[in-house]
Amino acid sequence: MVLPRAAKTQRRTRIQEEKEERILEAALEVFSASGFRGSTIDQIAEVAGMSKPNLLYYFRTKEAMHRALIDRVLDTWLDPLREFNAEGNPVAEIRSYIRRKLEMARDFPRESRLFANEVLQGAPHIEDELKGPLKQLVDEKAEVIQAWAKAGKIAKCDPYHLIFAIWSTTQHYADFDVQVRAVLGQEQAGDGRFEDAARFLERLFVDGLQVRE
Amino acid sequence: MVLPRAAKTQRRTRIQEEKEERILEAALEVFSASGFRGSTIDQIAEVAGMSKPNLLYYFRTKEAMHRALIDRVLDTWLDPLREFNAEGNPVAEIRSYIRRKLEMARDFPRESRLFANEVLQGAPHIEDELKGPLKQLVDEKAEVIQAWAKAGKIAKCDPYHLIFAIWSTTQHYADFDVQVRAVLGQEQAGDGRFEDAARFLERLFVDGLQVRE
DNA sequence: TGATAATTTGACCGGTTGGTAAACATTACA
DNA sequence: TGTAATGTTTACCAACCGGTCAAATTATCA
Structure with a gap:
């Protein structure tokens, strides 16, 4: 046959x-x-x-390969956001989300760049995923954050833009790796920049979202 | 002839x-x-x-076109960072830098995506610019930030990662525009998301960098 | 083992790509 | 105005691209 x-x-x-x-x-x-x-x-x-x-x-077809790849990677990629837990301590949750996203940028930069390429060029192949499952998940987590803010557990802020900020700052270290290396100078061999980034970002978001009188 | x-x-x-x-x-x-x-x-x-x-x-050649384009756009693109003024009020400087970068993401998204595409794919055509002029400019401004931190005007933080964070959060609204729209829902017609982003980001960075006892 | 199904390959096809050659048209300027 | 330099177009090419096909090879299993 x-x-x-x-x-x-x-x-x-x-x-x-x-x-x-x-x-x-x-x-x-x-x-x-x-x-x-x-x-x-x-x-x-x-x-x-x-x-x-x-x-x-x-x-x-080439398209079929691309689609199969996207399908396989997308779920894993959204896992960190899914783990975001409404019952947890807000600050600890946000901190660990940042940490997990940074680890993914370090350990799976190709997956990050795959999506970055796709979205950057208008997301012709994943529009449905963005408007469907992704939006749904983000809506859900945005509500959680909103609830935290209303309960006075974190500063009041736009939850969507908070999520965007965490996405962009962490994925930056995968997507713009060449630039990061160029600017930092490649003297330092290892993954030191990821630890520095983690320290900086955790502090930025935690302090930036602290409730202040 | x-x-x-x-x-x-x-x-x-x-x-x-x-x-x-x-x-x-x-x-x-x-x-x-x-x-x-x-x-x-x-x-x-x-x-x-x-x-x-x-x-x-x-x-x-196609390459010559690309190079001419990059050369023309790069200078303009770095202008906001150049305006970063050591003598100014740190918080005001950072706030206005964020604002200017967001305005550029809104008004010149194509320029942002041009560089994003380039860097994302390994920056084969602009490696020299990254390691040369860009690094030099960032080094210079990082020193300014460092000085502010040492003088106790802002919280102590890694100046490079601060700059990365501002770049990534602001450019996100140009480079990942499709995703931002998809997640926010495209009901809102105008540029409202840029104003929301400005509010959120200014608050995040200003509060996040505040000196705290 | 042998036959059947699953896998792999080389040769090939039509369309696209970056780029060229030379004829043709237009402009600048003495 | 005339003519040399500048600008534009048509026709074309070789390399590459996504994809097909039929023949050849290998795995499966009764």
């Missing part, structure tokens, strides 16, 4: 899982570095160590 | 200035929306209302 594309089979073979994994890993590498339009199937094939038609055996 | 490309002539004719202007305007439109690799000369030509070979008469 010729055409029963991998996706159509009910049971996924060992080979299918392995190869799709390898392809998506390579796709992440390439898409995150060049964006969708700037990436080519050949590049991904080379990184994956497979032939181009072989990739297209597992994913019919 | 056939080849004395526009660039080589000593005097720039009226036509040259007009056309180069139109081309760079179109290039800004296209490059900022799709990044370097994702943009095509044809797209730029169409936006500029000229033929492709005509563009290539004024800029020999």
Whole structure:
């Protein structure tokens, strides 16, 4: 038989899982570095160590590869926000959210850049996710923050812009890594900048959101 | 004579200035929306209302167009930071820097996205600018901030990460505009989000940097 | 083992891309 | 006005792009 594309089979073979994994890993590498339009199937094939038609055996089109990648990464990416807990101590919650987002910027910069590329270029492939699941999740957490503010546990502030501020400051260290390194000077080898950033940001947000008389 | 490309002539004719202007305007439109690799000369030509070979008469290559654009925009882009004044009132200086950066995000989002695209994809074309002029300027302003902190005028903090935080939070409204709109819901027509952001960010940074006993 | 299905590859296709060559049109200026 | 320099266009090219196809190879399992 010729055409029963991998996706159509009910049971996924060992080979299918392995190869799709390898392809998506390579796709992440390439898409995150060049964006969708700037990436080519050949590049991904080379990184994956497979032939181009072989990739297209597992994913019919470049778009399909991109979509599969987005779907797989998006959930993980939103996990830190999901853990935001209404019952917790507000300051501790915000502090740990910042910390987790910074850790993700450090440990999964490619995932961050994948979304950054996508959103930056108008989010042509993830508009629905933004207006649907993402908005819903943010709305929910914004209410939590609002409640904290009303209860006097943190300063009154626009919860949406607070979330934007945390997103932007933390993801900055993944998305604009080259710039950060250039400005700091690359003398320092390790991940020191992440610890410095954590210290600074935790302080900024905690003090900035403190209730003051 | 056939080849004395526009660039080589000593005097720039009226036509040259007009056309180069139109081309760079179109290039800004296209490059900022799709990044370097994702943009095509044809797209730029169409936006500029000229033929492709005509563009290539004024800029020999796609790279040359991109470089000319970057060179032109970079200076303007760094102006707000340059205005940062050591003699001024620290809180007022920081507040007005945030305000100016937000205004630029609102009024010149394409310029912001141009750089974001470039840096995000590893800054292959502006590495020198980052490590040279940009770093130098930031170093200078970081010293100013450091001095303020030592003088007890603002809380002690890492000046570099403070600058990163201001950059990221403000540019976020240009670079991630689609996401911001999606999350806020596009009911609100105007630029209200910029005013809300200004209120939030000024408060965050001012309170966050206040000296506290 | 053998047959059947799953996987992989090389050759290829039409469309797009950055860029060129040369003819043609327009402008500047003596 | 005439002519040389400047500006514009049409036709074109080689390389690259996303994707197809049929043949070849490998894995699965009765």
